[in-house]
Amino acid sequence: MTEQRIYIQGMVLNEETRCSLADLCALCGVNAEIIHEMIEEGIISPEGVTTREWAFTSIAIKRVQTAIRLQRDLRVNLPGCALALDLLDELEELRRLSRCR
């Protein structure tokens, strides 16, 4: 008897990924108000002018999810999250450069 294996095909969050405000809220389990606050804090910035046109990249999805975890787990406030995320990006870049050497 051969074993039938089902392989799950996920959704790749890549350069093309764009999601609406509603999608972003659903993906991150937060309400739109929190997303607005994060935009105001400069944690993410949407493409598009009106709220209806807003489109968020896969990087934005990740930043929002990380910010929520930092707030929940370490009680970091929103400006602190913005700072931590920028420093984490910088750290990642430095790690990448030191690996290339």
Next chain:
Amino acid sequence: MEYKDYYKILGVDRNATQDQIKQAYRKVARKFHPDISKESNAEAKFKDAGEAYEVLKDPEKRAAYDKFGANWREGQPFEPPPNWDAGFEFRGAGYTGGDAGGFSDFFESLFGHGQTERQYSHIFRMKGEDQHAKIVISLEDAFWGARQAITLTRPVVDASGHVATRPHTLHVVIPKGIIEGQRIRLEGQGLPGYGGSPPGDLYLEIAFQEDRLFHAEKRDIHLTLPITPWEAALGASLTVPTLGGNVQLKIPPGSQGGKKLRLKGKGLCSASHSGDQIVTLQVIVPEVRTEEQRCLYRAMAEQMSFNPRSGLEK
């Protein structure tokens, strides 16, 4: 079941004050937060610290835990004595923080599991938590696409309502042209929801295995190609490995070491984005092994008027 030394996990003395415990926990939590730390076992350490703090921050739980004495060592086989918790009141009190679902068997057998908190409300509905994991794949798998089995540990509720962590294996399609840092979202493959709500999602973040030949930068694949001085000077057509197999590469005459040549489309390509292979030339000077070879170098020295250091003169 293994004994857990909650004091050691937080790095505090057994007679530490509640303030010291709070400070120690915050420090450890910051250090091992999975979004911050790159240590491979950061998540486990972060969870351990949360569990330790759950017990030590609560004077009742701490006093009960302290009753086992100071002679136990981390990881030692352990069974709690019968009625060990007589006189303490914390069972069913619910948790003030953290997710008890992920705590150890040791914690559960002493302080119960999160059930009490979740059972009293039938209207309590919540989507399951998202789960995040990193998977390490080879550059070949990223280039061609692959199918991979991954095993995660996750809390499972058994028939009697007990929560235990079990390994859970998933078979996942790795799409062609995925790159480091990108994530695959598997909808509904996260932790189960409460009160009939849907489960959370699973996010797999891609990391690349170290490769002997290639290294990836976003979609581009870098390779260092050693060549001889005469190949560099005269030009050559050389066989070069790429992730998709060998290709011919033309080295233009008069190439210097460090020159970069681009093989279009030979990097990590997805349906709509393509990457290149960047070949960096490295000129290797052959060692002199015979007298004839020495003469060749001498002849070059005499016949070629060449000063590579002209740029250093003031």
